[in-house]
Amino acid sequence: MQRRSNERRRKSDPWIAGIVLGLAVILGAVAIVLWQRGGIGPTAQEPSSAEAASVSAVSSSLPAISVAADSSQPASSAAPSSQPSVSSAPPAVIPDGEFVTPKGYTVVTKNGISTVNGVLIVNKTYSIPANYASGLSAEMLAAFNKMAAAAKEEKGYTLTIFSGFRSHANQIAVYNGHVASKGKTRADQVSARPGHSEHETGLTADIxxxxxxxxxxxxxxxxxxxxxxxGFILRYPQGANEATGYNFEPWHMRYIGDTVLAQELYNDGEWISLEEYFGLTSVYAD
Ligand SMILES: [Zn+2]
Structure with missing residues (x-):
């Protein structure tokens, strides 16, 4: 009797050891997965500080084409390392596909880029990828130079680019600066969230x-x-703030290239916004 139970114990010992070893392996694997996902370990604040670091890195290496005046934008007062986390979330992206607007135009979204009749749409509804452009487009600059030459020749006026291209990182700094100084609600009325700014397209400049x-x-x-x-349009006409999501900005020029469409939007001086013309919304998803 005694001998038998001893035998049983001896037989069960390796069995228990096996279970303990198995549990230890499973626990170890779970711990590794959690650690890799950032569920445990030193992670929670890391993305924002890494992002802040990349902001200053990218900002300081902006190409010359991004126009000196850009630096006079509120960006300089932004970019403290204690950024609010609000804009570090990726921009809402319209899924790829097509839909017909109430005005009968087709919005085509492909690779996160939305166009209507070939016109790129960027507003509070429609965003562009962070790497969409790297500077003002050469075509836009050439058109601007023609317009500036005409202003000088016809009226003696001087037109210069005050704020042109902004990188995605720069726009993060600009927007965060507004959020920090006036709160998110007010910031959304005067500054675009990163990914939703026309200044990231390379087709827009404040003059x-x-x-x-x-x-x-x-x-x-x-x-x-x-x-x-x-080929430029007044992107945020007077009285169109319900449609565009922005107040009148007489200085903000958007290049669309198509002078026939631009003249239609001009509408003999009663500017029609892109949103009203095509039947588009301009509202953030959240
Ligand atoms: Zn602007």
Missing amino acids: NYADSSIAPPEEIVWMDENCWRF
């Missing part, structure tokens, strides 16, 4: 100034009346 507290200078009034001749 001469960007200040809603002063009446548009005469050269800007002239530009708003004549830009369509050079």
